[in-house]
Amino acid sequence: MSLRRARDRRPPTDYAAFRNAVYAVVARIPPGRVATYGDIARLAGRPRGARLVGRLMADATAPGLPCHRVVAAGGALGGYGSGPAFKTAQLAAEGVIVRRGRLAEFRTRRWVG
């Protein structure tokens, strides 16, 4: 059989299914809690798909999807279509404080399913 790099690329996942899985996971993040793009990717079955999750969030049109609860690794804020100030405000409304682009208490606020 042909050698494949140990790096072991892509389990053959189809994008549509992955997208649905991502939406489903994001919808389950409780208010006042957050998950990272990488967390979502992993929970949706694509451990190295963090960037794809970012794309999906950027494209997401689904109303009511709490994409503001999806943040970057290490407790950084991560991006947001309507700007970081808006994301910060939405998090603040749930009691999650963001200072200098960092989440306070990220460790304990993080939701891992």
Add this chain to the structure above:
DNA sequence: AAACTGACCAACG
């Protein structure tokens, strides 16, 4: 078809 582009991430210095 090759190069570029992200709402990313971990390792390094």
Add this chain to the structure above:
DNA sequence: CCGTTGGCCAGTT
């Protein structure tokens, strides 16, 4: 605690 670097993966040029 910053900034850089290399890797990631699908869409867009």
